[in-house]
Each structure stands twice: as C-alpha cells, then as structure tokens.
Amino acid sequence: FDPLCPDSRDAWPPLRRAADHFGARRVAVVVHLFPLPYHSSSFIACRSIHTVHKLNASAVYPLLEKFFKYQESYYNTPTYTKTRAAVVAKIANNLVAPVIGEANLAAYRAGFNDSRSDQAARISFKFGCARGVTGTPYYFVNGIPLGDLDFPLDYDKWVSTLDPLVGKM
Template identity: 80%
Template sequence: MVAGRGSVWLLVVVIVGAGCFERCGAQLPIPARTDGFVWGTSPAPAWGGAVVVEAFFDPVCPDSRDAWPPLQKAAQHYGAARVAVVVHLFPLPYHSNAFIACRSIHTVNKINASAVYPLLEKFFKYQEGYYNQPTYTKSRATVVDEITNNLVAPIIGEANLAAYKSGFNDSQSDQATRISFKYGCARGVTGTPYFFVNGMPLGDSGSPVDYNKWISTLDPLVGKM
C-alpha cells in the first residue's frame, strides 16, 4: 500500500512538472518598449557606451528604499555619460500593495515620464503606510484612493488626476506591470533589490549595496571605457 501511494505521488509530480515545463517554454509577451525606466536626463541607456546598472525595485520594499540613495549617489558621482541606471519595477507577491504601487508608476509614466522617479521616491518615503499590516482591514479601492490622493496627486497635479484614474484602470497599465514582473522572473530575479551590472548579476543582490561598494564595483569598469 505504501508503494502504491508512492507510485501515485510520483505520477502527480511528473504530470505537474511536465505542465510547468510546457508553460516555461511558452513565449513570454514581448513589450512594445524595453522594460525599465532610465534615471537622469539620458533618453536611453548608452549600451556599449556606458556602464549600465539595472536595479529591480519593489516600491513598498524597505530594502529597495534603502538601496536607492547610495546607487543614486554613485551614479551622480560618475555622471550619465559613464554610468547609466535603469530601474525595473518588480512587485513582490508577498507585499500586498506592490502591484498597485507599480501600476501607479506605469500609469504616471504615460502621463509624464519625468514624474516616474519623484513618485517612486514618494513611495519609498511613505511606504510604511502601505505595508501589509497597516492596510490589512482596508479594501483595495480604499488603498488605491489613498495612493492617488496622498502620493500621486502631489506629483502630477490635480489637473491630471482624471487621466491618471482612467489610465490606472485600463488594460495597458495592468499589462505593463505584469510584463515588469515577468521580465524580472525571466532574468532570474527572486527578490528586491536585485542588481545587474552590464548584464551580469551582482553578488550583493537581495540587500542594499552601500556607496563605497558601488564605487569599488564601478571604478574598474569605468576606468576601462
């Protein structure tokens, strides 16, 4: 009887594994534009012309919040011509409001791309109010309204709120946020913050990297340009 149960479980594992393999082998949706938001004034990362740092952040992740200032400081030290920074949004499934936060940023990007980083930093500053516990008894609609009124409105202005609300509820912002998550998964991202330098994963990913570590990592690469 024990052997019979073992055979049944083995069959279940094989079937589930085969299903997962088939899904993993399916073509992921190809976005109309490359995922991520370039920091600074450069319209696009200078691939091949600068050291490219890619950071995967969750707007309501405390480690992402702590990781941004030292990376920003390091990027300012070198300048956009030598170090380009691209932030990818990665809504962690165990942060209840992460998808809403990321969708908000994608929506704002459609209205005013220059407002993306101010809104991301606004989320970082006030993220504790959107952790799981403080919002446990609140409905999704209530959380969305609070984010709209308390975080988004001061960034984009009252005149753009109607466009924001419309964009937040359309399929494009939903799809863009899903693609961001799938893009991170396709790159092997398992948590935030997660960093790539010139396409290679940084060993310190998963926790904030301090300024001195960034300098010691980037200096040899910038020196070879």
C-alpha cells in the same frame, strides 16, 4: 526594485548617490519594478508607477521616492482591511498628485484603470522572474547579475564596482 519593499527603500539612496557621482552621461540607472507578492499593495504601487511613466517619464523616480518615504502607510498591515479601490485612491491623492499635479489626476486615474497598466505591471514581474530575480533589491550591471556581492550595496561599493567600467568609457 519593489516600491513597498523596505530593502529596496534602503538600497535606493546609495545607488542614486553613486549614479549622481558618475553623472547621467556616464552611468544610466534603469529600475525594473518587481512587485513582490508578499508585500501587500505592491502590485498597485507598480501599476501606479507604470501609469505615471506613460504620463511623464521624468516623474517616475520622484514617485518611487515618495513610495519609499511613505512606505509604512502602504506596506502590509495598514492596507489589510482596505479595499483595493481605497488603496488606489489613497496612493493617487497622497503620492501621485504631489508628483504629477492635481490637474493630471484624471489622466492618471484613466491610465491606471486601463488594462495596459495592469499588463505593464505583470510584465515587470515576469521580466524579473525570467532573469532569476527572487527578491528585491536585485542588481544587474550591463546585464550581468551582481549575485556574489554583499547586500545592501553601500555608496563606496557601488563606486568601486562601477569605476572600472566607467573608466574605460
């Protein structure tokens, strides 16, 4: 998923609903970030999520959902004339702070500026490329790509895809 990709945004609710349907004890959803180079500020968004993950792993999905909800403010045109620092500050103040709290913003900023968050975002991209991902969303179930399904997958398609696998558990 790319936090600034409209297709990823639209694909998330039915996937999350299907995961909730089966419950965390039966289905685990792992999102690998894939910052698409043609979505401006996508790398910054992915780096932000990796940084938040280091601070509080349970805040990752709420932050991803914030990116999806306010995507239009960070996706392409609104950020073209802004400096990278301005985009990072806007993301920190408007998206990250409400999720992790103002008290944790200093730790977030320090983590964001650490080379490890940069490396994590780069590895996310390479991880997807190594598996043949060319766009988002791109799905794998138990490591197998779902390349032959109609996209985006709606809730019913997710349930019908996962039900035979979960039923055997």
